[in-house]
Amino acid sequence: MPDEQFWSIGELAERAGATVKTVRFYSDRGLLPESARSGGGHRRYGPQALERLRLIRCLRALDLPLAQVQRVVEDAGGADRVLEDAVASRLRELGREVKAMRWREAALRLVGECPPAERADRLRLLGAVSTPPSTAPLARFWRGWLPPRMPARATAAFLEVAVPEPPDEPSPDQVLAFARLHAMTTAPCPAGRRPQPDVHRVGGADGASLLYAGLVEAFDLAGPHLRRARDPYPGEALDAYVAAYASAYGSRDTRTFRRLLATRLAAEPRLDRYWELTAVVRTPPSGVPEPTPGTADDWLRRALQRDNAAAA
Template structure:
């Protein structure tokens, strides 16, 4: 051993030099993070200058709130220490982000309870208690999976869920938190007859046809969304053509004026989930901002455009 006996310190001397407590030094030593250089004749631990540097590094890493297992990984392999430290910091940043998001949701929930009339507090508490912090989108996704046709291809289902399920905002306004809580309650409540009513087109198109239908609808929604953002009145155009084409493929028909008239009648009789889309718009939009288009609001715009087109052609 190259370290002389004169340069070795007792556990108390090492603690004093590091500005730590003896208890802290003993803990890291017992954990195997701070190897001793030697033992005294009486069996007491002795540490060298390398231990001081290692102890200072450990304490610096602990100030970043890194767990001991990550610190051990960083210390054990000098060749990969830089990469291990970067991975550990990234992981901790993600954890902190989730913790901050949870705190923001708790704050919004507390404001909702504090600021509502006393007669509404019990109801709001029931709504908010059912949510996690931050809330999960899993119940909303399950709701839509029961709406979509059975055996629809997973990729098509995932694309629709991305558009239909709103992500909880990281810093929710109380109104957004309340809207998400109401969405959660709506999507977890049992249906009166045990299953949501299904559009006729699901039965006609089947799983494969429904995949084409929803792919076409999503394309039409993307084309129509800029018009909603600019508050344009519903009107015929490329977005409506894509919308009608999606239904024409599902019904194995062609886009004719007769088909457009029959489609408008079919859509008018289908079940709608207006309340879901109203709440989704609130979740996506902070107060004072222009409402963000949702698949529901975009579908309503396109239906209105279809009715206008039919009226013009009559």
């Protein structure tokens, strides 16, 4: 290569519209190939270094980390694949960052707009929640509530409907509801409280699997009725609900069983506050709350009571 095609570090910086400090930084990290050295030992660069420098600056303008930039420029054979992976990774990171920023914005509005007497309590609630918020504490709560040794698939299916995901663009009310859910599920259980209601423990691990799989199905069937605000009534959803308990207990769906089930359900503890807060977290921008397992269970219990009353 003729001498006039070699550039000093200052000339390369000028051609690229960068600073000498920037060129030296990338050169020291081995990202810019040197074409030669001057008699005094100074670096000399050619057109390849100029192209590389322009590529590096474009990648850095996209906020790609230096380590990923280095993999892109050094992997000549798989540069496209490496670049795609790097861009996808950065997009995921940005998604998390944007979600965290929106959560913080809603949290700040929550604190700024509340009465002064409530601020200390809200700050305490918000300070206990990670940003962006994690659903792990809620999942741990339910794993303690669910029967032990329940099959993993049944557990995962129930957690999917029971644990609300924080919305990507939360309102202050949704931030507060999620923070209260976090506080509720991380608080120590009162002394003497059993982790599961008796009605869920009768059938053992196999019965629990049948029960929760059946309950998820019954909740799905009740969902459309809840969305249409229909009054509880006997039908397919109630039949699936009763069948879930009957299967777990090794019984049959009879009139006697329905009466006994209603009695047992009425005596069991409820998690009404959890489901009320979950409904707030899951309320879409339209303002119409999505059904939750709690609202579905309440609808089905009332349908069972109505069915028993009609048969009496």
